Amino acid sequence: MRTVTEDRVREEACAERPIPVGQPPRDRRQALGKSLWIGIWLVFLSEPVRDLASGHHTPSGTVAGGVGLAAFVAVYLTLLFRNVGLPEERSLGRRYVGGRIAALGALAVVLGLTLGSAWAGLFVYVSVACGAALPLRAASWTIPLTGTAMLLVGARDGEQEPWQVLLLVVLIGFAMAGVRQLVRTTVELRKARATVAQLAASEERLRLARDLHDLLGHSLSLITLKSELAGRMLPAHPDKAAQQIADIEQVSRQALVDVREAVTGYRRPRLSAELAGAGVALTAAGVTAELPAEPDLDGVPEESESALAWALREAVTNVVRHSGAQCCAVEVVRRQTLDGPMLELSVEDNGSGGSGSGPGNGLTGLSERLTKAGGTLEAGRSRHGFRLVARAPATAPADVGSPA
Numbered sequence: 001m002r003t004v005t006e007d008r009v010r011e012e013a014c015a016e017r018p019i020p021v022g023q024p025p026r027d028r029r030q031a032l033g034k035s036l037w038i039g040i041w042l043v044f045l046s047e048p049v050r051d052l053a054s055g056h057h058t059p060s061g062t063v064a065g066g067v068g069l070a071a072f073v074a075v076y077l078t079l080l081f082r083n084v085g086l087p088e089e090r091s092l093g094r095r096y097v098g099g100r101i102a103a104l105g106a107l108a109v110v111l112g113l114t115l116g117s118a119w120a121g122l123f124v125y126v127s128v129a130c131g132a133a134l135p136l137r138a139a140s141w142t143i144p145l146t147g148t149a150m151l152l153v154g155a156r157d158g159e160q161e162p163w164q165v166l167l168l169v170v171l172i173g174f175a176m177a178g179v180r181q182l183v184r185t186t187v188e189l190r191k192a193r194a195t196v197a198q199l200a201a202s203e204e205r206l207r208l209a210r211d212l213h214d215l216l217g218h219s220l221s222l223i224t225l226k227s228e229l230a231g232r233m234l235p236a237h238p239d240k241a242a243q244q245i246a247d248i249e250q251v252s253r254q255a256l257v258d259v260r261e262a263v264t265g266y267r268r269p270r271l272s273a274e275l276a277g278a279g280v281a282l283t284a285a286g287v288t289a290e291l292p293a294e295p296d297l298d299g300v301p302e303e304s305e306s307a308l309a310w311a312l313r314e315a316v317t318n319v320v321r322h323s324g325a326q327c328c329a330v331e332v333v334r335r336q337t338l339d340g341p342m343l344e345l346s347v348e349d350n351g352s353g354g355s356g357s358g359p360g361n362g363l364t365g366l367s368e369r370l371t372k373a374g375g376t377l378e379a380g381r382s383r384h385g386f387r388l389v390a391r392a393p394a395t396a397p398a399d400v401g402s403p404a
Contacts, residue, residue, distance in 0.1 A: 038080050041128070042073065044121045048111075051118040065115050072107045075100050076125050079133055097133045101142070104129055105149065112153040120165055123150035127169045131176030139180075143173035215262055219255035223248050269309035271295055271332070271345075278316040278330060285320045287349070288327040295332040300343055304392035307373040308332075308345045311390035314362045315347035323351025323386060334394055341394040342375070350385040366390070 051057075052065050079100045108122035123146055130142040147169045154165070230244035275291055282289035297305060312330070319328050328349040335342050367377040375392035 038077060044124055045069070045073070047118045047121055048115075051115065057115065061115070065111065068107055068111050072104060072111070072122060072125070075103050075107075076129060079104075079129055101126065101129050101133065105146065109149060109153060112150075117154055120150055120154055123147070123153075123165070123169050124172060127173030128176050131173040131178075132180055134177075136177055136181060139173065139177045143170060143177070146173065211262055212259075215258045216255055219251055219258075222251050223255075226251070269306055269313065271297065271305050271309045271312065274309040274312045274316075275330070275332075278312060281316055281320055282328055287319060287325055290327070290329040292330060292332050295343075296334070297343075299395050301373075301393060301396045303373045304343060304375065304394065307370050307375060307392050308343060308390055310369055311345055311366055311377070311388070312347065314366050315388045315390075318362070318386075318388075319347070319349045319351065323349050325349035325351030325385060335391070337391075339374075339393075342391045343394040345390045346387065347389075348382055348384060348387040352385070 048065075048069055052062055052069070055062075057065065079097065104122075104126045108119070108126050111122060112119045127143050127146045130139050130146060134142060147166045150169055151166055226244045226248045230241045230248070233241040233244065272294060275295070279289050279291050316328075319325055328347065331344075331346040333344050333346075335344050363377070363379055370377045370390055370392060373392050374397070375390065377391075378387075378389040380387065
């Protein structure tokens with residue numbers, strides 16, 4: 001069961017990560033990061049700024065160009081900050097987006113016609129806005145239209161090599177359209193994964209309800225029936241009523257045993273499930289995971305599998321929280337030892353292995369659990385970092401008869 005401290009640590013870790021794809025910024029820090037990521041591409045405006053600072057234009061032309069450039073940048077940044085990284089259903093209305101892109105295109109044409117070919121780079125931003133803010137069908141014709149407008153403006157100003165800029169305009173526009181489609185696919189995949197997890201949880205609840213009904217339905221019905229029978233027998237036949245009460249006690253004790261066994265089975269970790277969970281945990285922590293395929297557990301006692309699953313969980317937790325590793329390799333193999341066939345679990349990372357001077361409570365408890373199952377635990381520094389090796393019997397112990 002998760003504690004409040006673990007939930008708080010998880011929330012702090014999520015807050016330190018970049019903005020999730022398909023979601024708006026959650027705080028001021030993420031908003032600043034997104035603004036910097038968008039604003040860094042304004043480097044292509046160096047030519048218009050240099051043209052304004054060169055003094056080739058009249059004072060009124062320079063002021064008008066500066067005002068136009070400031071308006072262009074403001075509209076561009078507002079449009080991309082509100083739309084980039086969001087799926088279509090969460091973006092702004094089409095009229096709003098279409099109006100802002102039309103304003104960008106008009107400013108690019110007017111500034112390019114009045115101030116010269118140095119302002120042709122504005123069409124790159126118009127193309128980026130089309131790819132990032134418009135649906136794919138609309139972007140497929142607005143991006144070529146932007147390139148055509150740039151060619152016409154460059155031809156009027158006597159541009160010698162407009163085709164290079166045209167290639168940049170078209171490629172970067174369709175690249176942004178591809179990024180938008182990738183965001184949409186990622187959001188749909190996230191929704192599908194959440195749906196699958198919800199269905200799995202519902203199926204598990206149904207299985208639990210079905211198992212509890214099978215375990216307790218008959219027992220509770222029998223207890224109810226014998227209780228009614230004992231109540232009717234109690235005045236005239238106390239001895240028979242006492243027998244019914246003894247039967248009720250026996251049935252209830254057996255039902256309690258069945259429930260305990262069922263709960264133990266639900267709580268017992270499975271090695272395959274822990275391997276899947278380890279891959280998710282390591283990937284989420286930014287650790288490259290090398291995991292084996294589905295392990296061969298034929299004939300492996302449940303106690304051995306449970307002990308190795310606990311070992312894997314403890315090892316992965318240490319890698320994520322304390323090691324500072326970049327990669328982690330997990331291996332599950334069968335080995336023949338002097339003590340018989342063993343199932344060996346090896347977890348090795350390239351981190352520091354934590355700052356403790358001795359084994360912690362987790363490794364101590366894990367060693368006791370493996371010893372109880374007939375296995376062993378080895379943990380310590382390796383050539384690459386830190387390595388944990390857990391072994392448990394791969395076969396059930398043979399029954400030994402009483403000596404003659």
